[in-house]
Amino acid sequence: MTSPPIPAISETTTVLCILCIFLVPFACAGLALVNSGLGRSRSSAHSMMASLCVLAVAGLTYFVCGFSWQGFVGLPAHSFTVAGRASSWIAASPFLLRGLELNGSSVSLALLLQIVSVGLAALIPLGAGTDRWRLSAASASTVLFAGWTYPLFAHWVWGGGWLAQLGINYGLGHGFIDAGGSSSIHVVGGLTALSMAWILGPRKGKYSSNGLPAAIPGHNGVLVLFGCSLLWVGFLGLNSAGAILFARLEPSQVALVGVNTTLAASTAALTAAIVTRIRFGKSDASITANGWVGGLVASSAGCALLKPAAAALVGIVAAALITLAVERFEFDLKVDDPGGAVSVHALGGIWGVLAVGIFARFSDRAPGQFRAQLIGVATLVGFVLPLAYVLNWLLDRVYSQRVAPEGERQGLDLHELGADAYPEFVIHTEEYIQR
Amino acid sequence: MKVMGFLLLLAGWTIGLAAIVLLGSASRQTGFVLAGIGVEGLGLGLIARAHSVLPEDEE
Numbered sequence: 293m294t295s296p297p298i299p300a301i302s303e304t305t306t307v308l309c310i311l312c313i314f315l316v317p318f319a320c321a322g323l324a325l326v327n328s329g330l331g332r333s334r335s336s337a338h339s340m341m342a343s344l345c346v347l348a349v350a351g352l353t354y355f356v357c358g359f360s361w362q363g364f365v366g367l368p369a370h371s372f373t374v375a376g377r378a379s380s381w382i383a384a385s386p387f388l389l390r391g392l393e394l395n396g397s398s399v400s401l402a403l404l405l406q407i408v409s410v411g412l413a414a415l416i417p418l419g420a421g422t423d424r425w426r427l428s429a430a431s432a433s434t435v436l437f438a439g440w441t442y443p444l445f446a447h448w449v450w451g452g453g454w455l456a457q458l459g460i461n462y463g464l465g466h467g468f469i470d471a472g473g474s475s476s477i478h479v480v481g482g483l484t485a486l487s488m489a490w491i492l493g494p495r496k497g498k499y500s501s502n503g504l505p506a507a508i509p510g511h512n513g514v515l516v517l518f519g520c521s522l523l524w525v526g527f528l529g530l531n532s533a534g535a536i537l538f539a540r541l542e543p544s545q546v547a548l549v550g551v552n553t554t555l556a557a558s559t560a561a562l563t564a565a566i567v568t569r570i571r572f573g574k575s576d577a578s579i580t581a582n583g584w585v586g587g588l589v590a591s592s593a594g595c596a597l598l599k600p601a602a603a604a605l606v607g608i609v610a611a612a613l614i615t616l617a618v619e620r621f622e623f624d625l626k627v628d629d630p631g632g633a634v635s636v637h638a639l640g641g642i643w644g645v646l647a648v649g650i651f652a653r654f655s656d657r658a659p660g661q662f663r664a665q666l667i668g669v670a671t672l673v674g675f676v677l678p679l680a681y682v683l684n685w686l687l688d689r690v691y692s693q694r695v696a697p698e699g700e701r702q703g704l705d706l707h708e709l710g711a712d713a714y715p716e717f718v719i720h721t722e723e724y725i726q727r
Numbered sequence: 728m729k730v731m732g733f734l735l736l737l738a739g740w741t742i743g744l745a746a747i748v749l750l751g752s753a754s755r756q757t758g759f760v761l762a763g764i765g766v767e768g769l770g771l772g773l774i775a776r777a778h779s780v781l782p783e784d785e786e
Contacts, residue, residue, distance in 0.1 A: 374748055462747050490778045626779040660753060666760045667743055673767045674740025678733045 298366030319526020334703025416481030419631020465661030472592030482638025560587025735770025
């Protein structure tokens with residue numbers, strides 16, 4: 293068990309941090325709208341209902357056991373020793389937040405931020421499971437996510453775990469750095485989304501017998517684009533609060549976080565719009581929206597450490613990656629991901645993490661930062677993805693996650709909720725355009 | 728194929744961790760960590776290939 297001192301925080305910082313954290317639910321609302329808008333109309337109420345349930349389940353699970361396993365710097369944790377160096381692998385706080393005083397300390401602020409962020413992360417897989425993931429199964433899967441997958445990796449990054457200690461223990465820069473959650477929120481969510489897309493399989497009618505994908509357009513572009521605007525507000529709060537709590541940013545530097553976040557999203561959206569215009573003759577609204585979100589995701593890790601020009605470049609590269617990846621996943625890998633969750637959150641987040649190793653500038657010259665970031669990425673792909681897959685595969689063995697074929701044909705709104713979201717003017721059709 | 732893919736993911740991660748603990752030179756560490764990520768890439772490829780077989784009841 294190790295317990296370094298809990299970082300102190302000033303009153304001004306506390307107030308600013310609380311204000312920023314209260315903006316984060318806008319990101320949850322935005323992501324829920326994006327997921328719903330990119331799905332079919334006959335499952336749109338189900339998608340919003342699933343978002344609410346997932347948020348609730350994630351928060352409750354995190355309260356019961358998530359925070360006790362994630363912990364925070366200065367709280368008790370279990371360690372392992374390799375070559376004489378102790379590294380923390382899981383926190384050891386009591387369940388149900390027992391003994392934790394919610395008094396404005398850095399621990400209580402971290403808890404407040406995390407109980408919202410875990411919901412945001414848990415919403416990401418819903419984008420990949422749209423139109424075919426049962427409500428109860430999504431809630432059950434969220435228990436595994438918020439109770440185990442998320443807290444474990446978040447402890448390694450934000451709770452003083454072994455990834456954060458790579459600098460002290462092995463001389464790798466300042467250890468693995470992710471101020472706003474590109475990895476612990478988005479890549480973890482994105483890789484869980486990939487697991488779910490694989491486990492659930494594609495929607496009925498998505499692929500023809502010769503493997504060609506059918507275009508199943510999102511039912512409401514306005515919801516998607518409005519969701520993007522809400523996500524921007526939420527990310528301003530998320531990145532700022534994360535930078536204050538996890539990167540020890542002074543309140544006077546929060547403006548840099550806001551500028552970097554906005555620049556990355558802006559260049560990413562414009563890049564996606566331009567790339568799709570060049571490739572298809574017209575700018576694609578859903579891919580532009582994916583670009584915007586991908587820019588926000590990629591901005592998070594280095595929001596407090598990059599210069600604005602570097603943040604703008606991070607957004608451009610993120611959008612280029614995402615635009616290409618969305619097609620490759622759909623055409624070559626047969627991953628049916630209506631919300632683009634895998635491309636946007638997993639790939640965008642991995643790029644954001646690597647960008648810290650490439651572009652971040654520190655006052656002291658500590659070599660090895662890029663290696664620390666690479667180890668973080670290797671851990672996400674080599675440990676978190678198998679963990680998420682196995683947990684959800686086991687769940688699927690005991691409790692089928694995919695809705696029955698009849699329910700998918702009927703639409704999840706009617707099948708699971710008993711009423712359509714748009715009962716008066718929606719026309720259902722199975723005739724999608726074959727590409 | 729799927730199980731082999733997941734084993735490769737874990738193997739790639741272990742290679743990266745071992746490099747950080749066992750190797751002293753920065754260039755060697757970077758090389759081995761990148762090699763580990765390459766092994767993970769192979770694992771991902773296998774898993775993706777195993778999942779890209781479409782069910783026969785597609786309409």
